[in-house]
Amino acid sequence: MEVNLRIFRYNPETDKKPHYEKYKVEADLTDQVLDLLNKVKWEQDGTLAYRRSCAHGICGSDAVRINGINRLACKVLVRDVGTNITIEPILGLPVIKDLIVDMEKFFDHYRSVMPYFINDDPPPVKERLQSQEQRLRFDDTTKCILCAACTTSCPSFWASGEYVGPAAIVQAHRFIFDSRDHGAEQRLQILNDRMGIWRCHDIYNCTDACPREIEVTKALGEVKVAIATGKVD
Amino acid sequence: MQHQYEVVIVGAGGAGLMAALHASKTAKTAVLSKLYPVRSHTGTAQGGVGAALGNLEEDRPEWHTFDSVKGSDYLGDQDAIEFMCQEAVPTVYELEHMGLPFDRTPEGRIAQRPFGGHTNNDTGKPVRRACYAADRTGHMILQTLYQQCIKNKVKFFDEFQVLDVILHDGVTAGVVAAELLTGEIHVFHAKAVIFATGGWGRVWEITSNAHSYTGDGVAITMRRGIPGQDMEFFQFHPTGIYKMGILITEGVRGEGGVLINNEGERFMDHYAPTVKDLASRDVVSRAMYLEMRDGRGIDGKRYLNLDVRPDTVNKYAQRDGRTQPDGTPYQVTGDEILRKLPDIVDFCRTYLAVDPITQPMPVQPTAHYAMGGIPTNMFGEVVADEENSILPGMYAAGEVACVSVHGANRLGTNSLLDIIVFGKQAGIKAAEYANETSFPSLPEGADRFVLDQLDALRGNSSSVKVCDLRQEMQEVMMAKVGVFREEEGMKQAVERVRELKERFKQVSVDDQGKVFNTDLYEAWELGCLLDVAEVTAVSALERRESRGAHAREDYPKRLDDQWLKHTLAYLETDGVKLKYKPVTITRFQPKERVY
Numbered sequence: 001m002e003v004n005l006r007i008f009r010y011n012p013e014t015d016k017k018p019h020y021e022k023y024k025v026e027a028d029l030t031d032q033v034l035d036l037l038n039k040v041k042w043e044q045d046g047t048l049a050y051r052r053s054c055a056h057g058i059c060g061s062d063a064v065r066i067n068g069i070n071r072l073a074c075k076v077l078v079r080d081v082g083t084n085i086t087i088e089p090i091l092g093l094p095v096i097k098d099l100i101v102d103m104e105k106f107f108d109h110y111r112s113v114m115p116y117f118i119n120d121d122p123p124p125v126k127e128r129l130q131s132q133e134q135r136l137r138f139d140d141t142t143k144c145i146l147c148a149a150c151t152t153s154c155p156s157f158w159a160s161g162e163y164v165g166p167a168a169i170v171q172a173h174r175f176i177f178d179s180r181d182h183g184a185e186q187r188l189q190i191l192n193d194r195m196g197i198w199r200c201h202d203i204y205n206c207t208d209a210c211p212r213e214i215e216v217t218k219a220l221g222e223v224k225v226a227i228a229t230g231k232v233d
Numbered sequence: 234m235q236h237q238y239e240v241v242i243v244g245a246g247g248a249g250l251m252a253a254l255h256a257s258k259t260a261k262t263a264v265l266s267k268l269y270p271v272r273s274h275t276g277t278a279q280g281g282v283g284a285a286l287g288n289l290e291e292d293r294p295e296w297h298t299f300d301s302v303k304g305s306d307y308l309g310d311q312d313a314i315e316f317m318c319q320e321a322v323p324t325v326y327e328l329e330h331m332g333l334p335f336d337r338t339p340e341g342r343i344a345q346r347p348f349g350g351h352t353n354n355d356t357g358k359p360v361r362r363a364c365y366a367a368d369r370t371g372h373m374i375l376q377t378l379y380q381q382c383i384k385n386k387v388k389f390f391d392e393f394q395v396l397d398v399i400l401h402d403g404v405t406a407g408v409v410a411a412e413l414l415t416g417e418i419h420v421f422h423a424k425a426v427i428f429a430t431g432g433w434g435r436v437w438e439i440t441s442n443a444h445s446y447t448g449d450g451v452a453i454t455m456r457r458g459i460p461g462q463d464m465e466f467f468q469f470h471p472t473g474i475y476k477m478g479i480l481i482t483e484g485v486r487g488e489g490g491v492l493i494n495n496e497g498e499r500f501m502d503h504y505a506p507t508v509k510d511l512a513s514r515d516v517v518s519r520a521m522y523l524e525m526r527d528g529r530g531i532d533g534k535r536y537l538n539l540d541v542r543p544d545t546v547n548k549y550a551q552r553d554g555r556t557q558p559d560g561t562p563y564q565v566t567g568d569e570i571l572r573k574l575p576d577i578v579d580f581c582r583t584y585l586a587v588d589p590i591t592q593p594m595p596v597q598p599t600a601h602y603a604m605g606g607i608p609t610n611m612f613g614e615v616v617a618d619e620e621n622s623i624l625p626g627m628y629a630a631g632e633v634a635c636v637s638v639h640g641a642n643r644l645g646t647n648s649l650l651d652i653i654v655f656g657k658q659a660g661i662k663a664a665e666y667a668n669e670t671s672f673p674s675l676p677e678g679a680d681r682f683v684l685d686q687l688d689a690l691r692g693n694s695s696s697v698k699v700c701d702l703r704q705e706m707q708e709v710m711m712a713k714v715g716v717f718r719e720e721e722g723m724k725q726a727v728e729r730v731r732e733l734k735e736r737f738k739q740v741s742v743d744d745q746g747k748v749f750n751t752d753l754y755e756a757w758e759l760g761c762l763l764d765v766a767e768v769t770a771v772s773a774l775e776r777r778e779s780r781g782a783h784a785r786e787d788y789p790k791r792l793d794d795q796w797l798k799h800t801l802a803y804l805e806t807d808g809v810k811l812k813y814k815p816v817t818i819t820r821f822q823p824k825e826r827v828y
Contacts, residue, residue, distance in 0.1 A: 013746045030584070042700035046743030046752035051272075053443040056479045056580060058372065059272040075583055096414065097749045103269065116380035117332025126286075127329040129341035135334060142334050142366070142373065146271050174334075181332065213579070 003027045003078060005036060007048065008088040010095055018095065020086075021045075029079040033087065034062055037073060037099075050099040057211055060147030063090050064099050070149040070209040090152035092161060106148050109164045113172040113190055118183030134179040141174040141219050143212040150206035150216050156199040163199040164191070166206040166216050173219045176232055184232050192227045200224070234419045238263040238388075239667035241408055241423040242660075243395045243450065245270035247371070247649065248631025249429035250378035251656030252613075252663070253387045256427070260664035263421065264387060265410055267394040267445065267754075270379050274431050274443045275652065278371025279576065280484035281346060281363025282328075282653070283646035284321035288342040289361045289558045294318045296354040297362060301647060302821045304350045304513050305604075305640025306781035306791065308463065308799070310817035313611040313636045317647075320654045325364050328653065333377040335366050336573075346573075347487045350513040350644040350828070359487075359511045361558075363646040368482050368574045374649060393419065394754055395449065396683045398426060398627070399675065400457050405626030406673045409683045411754070416747030418687075420679050424670050425626045425663035428454065428607060429656060432632040434467075436766045437600035437715065438707035441473050441480035445758075450633040452761035454607050455768065459617050459624065460801035460812070462635040463605035464765070465773035466782050468643055469716050471517040473599025475536040477584060481577055481596055483645040485589075486510040488573055489565060490541035491549050492521065493593065494529040499549060505828035509553070512828035515642040515782045518598040522716050531595065538593035541574070543567050545593075567591075598716055604643055604782065605772075606635040608801065613659025619801055619814040626666060626673070630659040637799065640816075641781020690756050695739040699756045702733050702740060706766055714770050719786045723774040730767045737763055768802045771809040776800065793823050 003025050010018035025039045034052055041048045051061040055074045062073040065088040067081055078085075093101040119128075144167065151157050151165035172191060176184040191197040197220060206216040226232045240256045242249050245266035256262045266273070285292040297318040302311055329335060329343060336344035347359035366373040382389070390410070397409040399420075407423040430450030434442025455461050471492070472481040486492075491499045491510050504520040505512035512520075521537055524530065531538055540546075546565050555563040567590040571578055574589075581587045581594055607629040608616050615627040631652045638651060709729045713722035737760060744752035778792040779785045803810040 011746065012748055041752070042698070046699075047746070049744075049749045049751050053268055053272050053445045054274065054277050055444060056277070056477075057583070058277045058369075058576075059268070059274075059443065061268070061272050077584070100749050107269075111383055114384075116384040117377070119332075123326075123330040125326070127326055127335075127343050130337055131341050132337040132339070132344075135337050138334070139367075142376075143369070145276070145372070146269075175332070178332065178334070 001027060001083060003036060003083045003085060005040065006086040007040070009098055011047070011097055027078050029077065031078050032074045033066055033076045033081070033085065034073040036085070037087070049097045058145060060145035063147040063149040063152070064088065065090060070153040072147060072149065072211045075211050090148060092152045092158045103148065105161055106151060106165070106167070109168040110146065110171055112164060113168045114183055114187050115171040115175070117175065118181055120182065128180050130179055137179070138174050138177040140214050141170045143214050144170050144174070145212060147211060149209040149211055153205040153209035155203055155205065156201060160195070162195045164196055166200070166220060169197060169220050169223055170214060170216055173223055176223065176226060188223070188227050191223060197223050197227065234417060235422060236263070236419060237422045237672065239423065240425045240427065240663045241265065241421045242427045242429060243408060244429035244431060244631070245389065246273035246275035246429060246431055246631060247374050247378060247652035248656035249427070250382055251653050252427050252429060252630055252660030254378065254381055254385060255657050255660030256664040257385060257387050258664065260667040262387065263390060265390045265393045265395055265408070265421070267392065267413070269391050270389065271375060273375055274446055276372045276375040277443070277480065278649050279368045279480060279482035280348060280487065281365035281370050281646045282325060282374070282649035283348065283351065283362050283644065284325040284364055284650065285318065285362055286322060286325065286343060286345065286364065288338050288345050291353065292360050292362055294322060296352065296360070297321065299354055299821060300351050301638065301644055303826055304642055304644040306642055306826055307793070307797065307823040308637065308640030308780060308816055310637050311819040311821060312817050314638050315819065316611050317638050317650060317654050321650050324653050324657065328374065328377060331377050331381050333366070333373050335364055346484060347511060348645040349483050349486070349511045349517070351646070352508065357507050359508055363484070363487065365484065368484055368576045371649060374653070396453070396686070396757065398453055398457055399679050401673060401676045403625070404673045405624065406675055407679070409680045413749055413754070416750055418680050418683060420675070422672060422675050424667040424672055425628060427613065427628040427630060427659050427663050428633055429629070429631045430633045432603040433762065433765045434600045436706065436710050436762050436769065438711035439473060439478040439597065440600040441470060441478050442600065447758035448761045448765040449758065450629070451606050452764045455764060455804040458803070459607060459615060460803045461605060461768050462608040463637060463800050464769045464802055465776050465800060466604040466641045467600060467769065468514055468602040468604060468782050469518045469598040470514055470601035471521055471598055472539050472596040474580065474584060475595035475597050478599040479580055479584065480599065480601065481539060481594060485539060485541050485574060485577060488541065488570065489546035489550050489555070489563065490539055491545060493538040493540050494524050495531050496529060500524050508828045513642055513644065515784070516828055518716050519784055521598055536595040536597045539596045540593040541570055541589050542591060542593070543570065602643055602648060603632055604635070604637070604639040604641065606633045609634045609636055611636055611658065612662045613655055614662060619812050621814070628659040628663045630655040641783060686757065687753065690740065690742055690753060691745060693739055693741045695741045697736050697739045697741055699740055699759050702737055703759050703762065706730060706733055706763060710766055710770070714773055717784050717786055718773055720774070723770055726770045727767065727774060730763060730770055734763050734767065764804060768804055768809050772800045772802045772811065775811055797823065
């Protein structure tokens with residue numbers, strides 16, 4: 001079948017402002033939107049720029065807006081969205097070229113929440129013990145692939161890029177609720193800020209956007225409760 | 234622009250990051266990666282990392298060693314394999330101490346599951362050796378190592394694509410890279426360089442590998458005179474999603490899933506009577522090809538069913554006499570499958586509209602892993618000839634390296650093990666070397682070779698397209714240098730790839746800009762793939778035996794008298810020159826390999 005694509009284009013070396021370009025490609029219902037981008041790039045216009053790597057929803061390179069909704073291009077098939085498809089860069093981060101945005105601010109926010117294991121006790125010879133129940137407490141947030149689909153779907157982040165954003169809080173959650181970790185207090189202090197967790201107004205765009213089906217809003221709610229009560233459980 | 238670091242690491246997957254954590258302790262270190270580190274292909278590894286922790290039943294590093302030697306079809310170097318399997322245990326604990334969220338046993342220890350080729354050497358039965366975190370163990374390793382790099386303030390150059398290594402006066406002096414954002418060419422002056430650039434599954438049409446897995450590292454070093462070792466050995470994983478190649482972890486079979494043909498028969502009984510579906514990957518992929526060739530593909534097509542529905546699992550578990558650690562019969566529920574294999578369930582629902590809890594999955598062998606690569610010793614030092622002479626300052630680790638611990642066929646879970654053990658070794662050794670040497674001199678025009686290559690690509694104006702050449706290469710390599718091979722087909726493949734290399738000289742790119750010119754670098758990557766394809770096909774054509782992943786219909790037997798040796802392939806202007814070097818055998822004399 002023939003699919004009509006409308007793709008956001010911007011080349012900083014030649015364009016004053018962005019525009020949309022239309023393409024027609026032959027596709028099957030089971031083709032990924034990433035396959036369609038590849039067809040355009042390989043067969044029609046090599047200048048089209050986008051990030052991609054694993055092509056099955058794990059590496060997190062290809063978060064874009066597909067018909068207005070944040071998705072990974074490799075996890076949406078033609079049968080999911082039909083034959084008229086608009087593809088644009090994710091919002092809230094500066095566009096560099098076509099579908100490629102500047103991710104630096106996003107990773108700055110990520111690094112700001114101490115997204116690493118903290119436990120200065122001398123480790124045992126073998127593993128630290130943890131029950132499977134304790135392990136499952138933070139299972140959901142270990143799935144995050146840092147694709148930025150959640151953060152760039154959040155109206156609070158659109159309003160202010162200084163908001164740390166849901167992805168960073170998800171990463172903090174992964175450690176705050178890990179029974180082996182000792183850094184919860186510091187992380188909660190970082191997030192207890194005007195540009196921290198309190199910018200979250202439970203809009204749920206993030207939960208809908210997550211390609212890993214993480215319950216993002218729920219995780220953020222748990223962080224709020226931990227700050228409010230001073231207890232992590 | 235020019236930079237100076239004592240140690241430069243190329244690639245930010247598991248091997249690169251592990252090397253970075255250890256090198257940066259004592260040496261000024263930078264990591265260059267063409268992707269953001271968390272995008273690296275390590276993240277797609279699913280089933281587990283092998284280590285004989287013995288958390289659920291008796292296990293020993295010695296058994297792991299023998300299983301890996303046998304899995305390698307005796308082409309692995311036994312000193313290196315023994316080292317890896319011994320180091321596995323403390324290194325997995327090291328990851329846990331970094332916070333890696335492994336699944337847990339009822340006692341709170343690291344959970345382990347069975348995997349192909351890993352056995353209790355006394356009984357021959359599968360042993361639980363794969364340490365796992367659901368079916369995203371690679372993702373957890375990549376995330377954990379990157380997190381620790383942030384904690385330890387490791388210096389990264391993200392989205393810098395390395396295009397050349399600088400070798401000067403017989404020592405390593407740095408690398409040349411393009412900054413994708415600006416198109417600027419940077420020279421990194423270094424005392425030591427570690428290549429951890431991953432594999433090259435994109436040589437083949439059906440692959441589990443990322444678009445970015447284009448063999449850059451091994452192509453760069455081969456162009457600089459370092460041979461590619463054992464390049465004919467490329468693993469086809471038995472269970473890729475039909476037509477797409479996306480990996481379905483061996484952990485599915487570890488949890489009790491079975492392969493079924495069009496007659497509803499669990500055919501691995503015939504090919505591996507003891508361990509059945511958990512035989513080594515080369516054995517299972519060949520069995521699948523034979524089933525399909527004899528008309529037992531599902532509906533006559535080129536796929537078979539992988540069935541992990543609870544009723545099926547429980548039926549065959551009972552038939553095999555499989556038990557839980559406490560001795561009770563092995564039984565699973567749909568919920569348990571979903572909990573242990575959530576990503577597999579998600580892939581099948583997303584890409585196939587198939588629910589593996591209630592429907593079987595259509596699978597076919599998929600190009601998955603390079604056993605060969607840049608020759609190194611067990612310390613990650615590159616050894617550049619048949620005498621194993623060390624090339625000072627040059628290191629390699631992970632899939633791009635050939636230690637060789639995988640020989641002719643890698644066991645599942647040994648790739649994640651390889652990256653953490655040898656990534657660490659390379660990092661430690663590179664830093665030690667950097668601490669005892671001064672900076673080598675940089676040659677004049679260190680970036681000349683790179684600039685010439687890019688100018689040539691930019692300067693062409695023809696109708697020759699990257700996608701056409703790549704597609705032709707992938708088709709011929711899949712058909713002629715795939716799971717089964719024979720003389721005539723491989724000769725055709727060599728000829729065809731050489732013809733494609735000629736046409737590549739005319740290949741044209743549309744994008745003439747500087748900023749994120751992915752068109753240009755995709756073309757450059759195709760050049761790497763073509764070099765790798767040629768070396769692979771020539772090495773395979775010359776090896777007149779069957780061993781591990783290299784299965785020849787015209788030479789169906791392993792021939793130790795003639796071929797128990799490593800191939801070293803030198804890429805020269807007038808073709809590929811082959812030399813050989815001996816395999817290190819310590820404790821295990823070669824014998825027939827049955828599962």
